[in-house]
Amino acid sequence: MTPLRQTWQVYLRGARTLRRQPAYLGMTIVQPLIWLLMFGALFRAVSRIPGFHGSYVDFLTPGVVMMLAVFSAGWTGMGFVEDINAGVMDRMLASPVWRGALNAGTVAYGAFTVVIQTVLIVLLALGLGADFRGGVVGVLVLILAAALLGAIFASLSNCIGLLARQRESVIGAVTFVQLPLTFLSAALMQPSLLPGWIRAAARFNPVNWAVEAARSAAMQRADWGLVAGRVGLLVALLLLAALLATRAFAAYQRSL
Numbered sequence: 001m002t003p004l005r006q007t008w009q010v011y012l013r014g015a016r017t018l019r020r021q022p023a024y025l026g027m028t029i030v031q032p033l034i035w036l037l038m039f040g041a042l043f044r045a046v047s048r049i050p051g052f053h054g055s056y057v058d059f060l061t062p063g064v065v066m067m068l069a070v071f072s073a074g075w076t077g078m079g080f081v082e083d084i085n086a087g088v089m090d091r092m093l094a095s096p097v098w099r100g101a102l103n104a105g106t107v108a109y110g111a112f113t114v115v116i117q118t119v120l121i122v123l124l125a126l127g128l129g130a131d132f133r134g135g136v137v138g139v140l141v142l143i144l145a146a147a148l149l150g151a152i153f154a155s156l157s158n159c160i161g162l163l164a165r166q167r168e169s170v171i172g173a174v175t176f177v178q179l180p181l182t183f184l185s186a187a188l189m190q191p192s193l194l195p196g197w198i199r200a201a202a203r204f205n206p207v208n209w210a211v212e213a214a215r216s217a218a219m220q221r222a223d224w225g226l227v228a229g230r231v232g233l234l235v236a237l238l239l240l241a242a243l244l245a246t247r248a249f250a251a252y253q254r255s256l
Helices: 003-019 022-042 044-048 056-073 077-086 088-093 099-127 135-164 167-183 196-202 206-218 224-254
Strands: none
Touching (some): 003 099, 022 056, 056 167, 088 224
16 A cells, blocks of 8 residues: 555544544534634724724734634644554554554644635635635635644644653643744734734744735735745645654654
């Protein structure tokens, strides 16, 4: 079986699990709608701050998309912990399967979930009056940035799951980074209105890279140089995260 087919089979395993859990499927669909409505209502007055330009719904939409990408994909490693506790992981690693396929399949499933959530947010934002100036191409870049960000955090979550092998460790790591990375970015507030130290930190924040690429392509007059640069950084970080997750399998087996 080729690595691509192995990856596909791992992806299908996750998709079947989602299909058998209609409650989780419902939450996956409803959650993005709640976030956009809640944050849109909570921070609507921000658009009246001197120095803020444009509609807050336009500004907020890419930010909510990236928040959900991190929040949703960050729990991917819990699946590896469940497999370890059930003995499934040891049986899979005893087979000739490519270790990278085990990570790539779960990451693809996590990224697919992010794409579905992103499409729902775009549709809701259109209903709320958002102006996607970038058209279809801009929306596609928004979806791409969200999928890349989700894949990064899914890979890192898998790595933590393999190394820690405990639900509590994965939960602690995910909750430790989710909100700080969101607030250390321009997801919710225009960069010119952020404190200087947050603007400095945002330069190294992958959440901010994704937000800037998506916002420039979808909601503004696109700066394609900026978009290409931020997407390039996300791709490079994804490759690094995937490498770390793949190597974590060897560390897990050595610890047995």
